[in-house]
Structure formats: C-alpha cells, structure tokens
C-alpha cells in the first residue's frame with residue numbers, strides 16, 4: 001500500500017482494490033480486477049455471501065465458481081465483512097443497491113451506510129468511486145460530506161485551472177453498465193463513463209478503470225456521469241413504453257407488431273428496435289427513472305415522459321391477465337377456478353434474477369381473480385419471500401406433456417431459450433404469449449393468443 005498516491009498511481013500495477021457490495025455488479029467487477037493482476041477484497045454485509053465467496057462458490061448463475069475459486073486460491077481475491085480492512089485498499093468501489101422505498105422514493109440508505117463505513121477508515125490518497133445508479137448530485141451532496149467528516153478534504157472543482165487542485169483523497173462516480181446474460185458485451189468491452197469531484201479525482205478513476213475496460217469516457221463532473229446513466233435507462237424505459245402502447249393498438253387493429261418492429265429495424269439509421277412484453281423488470285429500468293423524477297421535484301420540474309412511461313409499463317401485467325381471462329372466456333371458462341401455468345418468473349430470458357419481474361405481479365393478479373396459479377422456471381426451482389410478494393410456498397412445476405395438458409391455460413411471461421415452444425403449444429390447451437416466443441411454432445397456432 002502506498003501512502004503517496006497521485007492520480008497516475010492508479011494506472012499502475014499491483015493495486016489493492018476494495019469492492020463494497022458483491023452482487024450482480026460488484027462480483028464481476030472484482031473478478032475483472034483480479035484478471036488484470038490486482039488484489040481484491042470484496043466487502044459485503046451478507047455473511048452467507050462472504051462465506052461462499054471465500055469457499056470459491058458462486059451464487060450468480062452466469063458467474064462461474066471455478067473463476068472465483070481460482071482467484072481465492074491464488075490469494076488475489078477474498079471476501080470480508082470487516083470494514084476496517086478498507087484501510088488496506090488503494091481504491092474502493094461502491095456497488096450497493098439503490099432501490100425505491102414503499103413510497104417509490106429513492107432509498108439511499110445502502111449508499112449512506114457504506115459511506116459511513118468508509119469514513120472512519122478513509123486514508124489519505126485513497127480513491128473512492130460510487131458505481132450505484134443514482135440521481136445527479138448524490139456523490140457531492142451525500143457521499144462527500146460523510147467522507148469528509150474525519151477531516152480529510154476533497155474539494156469540488158472543475159475546469160482547466162483546477163487540474164492540479166490539492167485534494168486529500170479522490171472521489172468519483174462511474175456508472176455500471178452491466179447487462180447480465182449479454183454474451184456479446186461483457187464488462188471489459190463496455191466503455192466506462194467516469195466523472196470526478198475534481199480533475200485529479202477524475203484522472204485517478206480514469207487510470208484505474210483503463211486497466212479493466214477497453215475504453216474510458218471521461219466527463220467533466222460526477223453529476224454528468226450520474227445523469228448519463230439515468231439518460232440511458234430512461235431512454236430504454238420510454239421506448240419500451242412506446243412499443244407497449246403501440247402493441248395494444250396493433251392488437252386491436254389486427255396488425256402484427258413484432259413483424260412491424262422487425263421491418264422497421266431494417267432502416268440503417270435513426271431507428272433502434274425495442275420489444276413489447278408483459279411489463280418492466282429488473283433492478284434498473286423500473287426503478288432508476290424515478291430517482292430523477294424525485295430529484296426533479298426539488299427544481300419544480302415535472303418529468304412527464306418518465307411518468308407516462310411508468311403508467312403505460314405498469315399497466316402491462318393487467319393487460320396480460322385480462323388476455324388470459326379473455327382467452328378462457330372464448331373457451332366457455334372463467335378465470336376464477338381455472339388452472340393457469342405461468343412460464344418464466346425471471347424478469348428477462350436466460351437470467352436467474354427476478355427482481356421487479358412483471359411475472360410476480362401477473363401471478364398476484366391471477367390469484368386475486370381466483371385462478372389456481374403454478375409456475376415453471378428453469379432458473380428457479382422454488383420461490384422465496386420478497387419485499388412485495390410471498391411465494392415461498394411455490395415450487396417450479398415440471399414441464400411434462402401431462403402437466404402442460406392439465407392446465408386450462410399456459411401463459412408465457414418470460415421467453416427462456418431453453419423452452420421447447422413446439423411442445424408447449426402441442427400439449428397446452430391455450431397458450432397466451434406475451435413475448436411472441438411462439439413465432440416459429442407452425443402447428444396448432446389456433447391455440448396461441450398473442451398479447
């Protein structure tokens with residue numbers, strides 16, 4: 001550990017990196033720094049995760065255990081719940097959750113607790129980077145004052161004349177762009193945006209990340225970096241709402257929206273395809289835009305696109321449940337008392353993540369209307385208690401021909417690649433398809449209801 005760390009120091013070899021929050025974002029990042037030759041301590045408050053990591057085990061489906069085990073064995077990676085060990089780190093990266101609370105307002109308690117855990121251990125010349133998605137101003141307004149409580153200073157400064165402003169430690173924001181399950185773009189290929197509280201902090205963070213990603217994109221401030229992440233996610237949220245609304249209209253008009261999207265996507269400029277579905281899921285897209293809406297109120301500003309997109313996307317699970325009711329009605333059946341098998345609880349295909357999954361809402365609505373609900377998901381053998389739902393009694397039903405035939409209706413909520421859609425349609429009585437997953441199924445199409 002160096003006691004005279006300059007911004008250039010962080011572009012050098014053999015760094016000690018502390019990563020706080022070993023989840024979907026923090027764990028891959030930790031392994032990437034190990035690959036680049038640095039020594040990483042992963043800090044987490046979850047004792048089970050710490051124990052598993054130190055035993056070389058993985059708890060995230062797409063992160064292989066052997067990779068963790070290899071770095072544990074080589075003493076490049078260890079996990080800890082002892083935050084006093086933050087003192088050993090040259091750089092500390094914060095990857096803790098930023099959810100919404102019950103009133104759908106930003107819950108920054110994880111970030112705040114983390115800053116309070118760092119503060120008494122903060123060392124002169126350490127680099128602290130917040131990676132958790134949040135509203136513009138969080139790094140400067142929330143994290144910085146807590147870190148400065150111990151007496152070390154990191155002045156907010158920008159511009160050419162502040163290039164070498166004196167600073168006791170370095171503080172930056174760099175949003176994570178991880179896309180779990182994306183085989184085309186991994187962490188190392190995705191450019192990383194970096195903004196410092198002052199120019200030396202920006203340079204320190206650039207130096208650090210340039211060792212693990214192909215391209216670092218420096219921006220002038222933490223606020224620009226924070227807002228960049230929100231723009232990216234709001235762009236997705238609004239465009240998904242747009243195609244969801246156009247899907248509802250197309251269904252009414254008898255136009256195939258998926259064919260329309262594929263056809264529009266042949267335009268080589270000015271268009272990017274987004275696909276409709278049963279609603280928004282995942283930790284980011286349903287949550288992050290509301291961080292900005294909340295902050296905007298401080299400026300007397302109404303973020304109307306965000307609110308409208310939220311309204312359209314929130315209505316989609318209700319639409320999917322109504323489609324099940326209508327399909328059963330066409331077969332002289334009521335939703336009340338019918339057996340409905342829901343396929344896919346993960347929020348998107350081929351991932352073992354069900355945070356904010358619209359399927360959870362669909363299952364709740366089906367149950368409230370009297371349906372007997374079961375589910376299948378190859379990534380979840382059983383469900384557990386969550387913040388808003390308790391499905392701890394449910395286990396994944398095996399997808400046998402007999403089981404498929406036993407339900408009055410099967411609804412495809414998440415289009416996992418491993419599903420045999422021909423067999424599903426062949427054996428089910430009715431298939432309500434929210435994702436156009438059955439597009440290549442030729443036989444028995446009269447059983448399929450696209451919604």
Ligand SMILES: NC(=O)c1ccc[n+]([C@@H]2O[C@H](COP(=O)([O-])OP(=O)(O)OC[C@H]3O[C@@H](n4cnc5c(N)ncnc54)[C@H](O)[C@@H]3O)[C@@H](O)[C@H]2O)c1
Nearest residue numbers: 021022023024025044045046095096097098113132133176
């Ligand atoms: N998952 C994604 O695809 C993704 C993509 C981009 C950005 N993000 C953002 O990254 C941040 C982290 O998301 P995630 O998906 O990795 O969350 P996660 O829930 O998978 O992981 C967070 C980890 O932090 C730990 N933790 C909670 N409080 C802690 C504390 N005080 N100290 C130490 N550890 C603590 C939890 O035990 C957990 O292991 C969020 O702000 C999220 O919005 C996530």
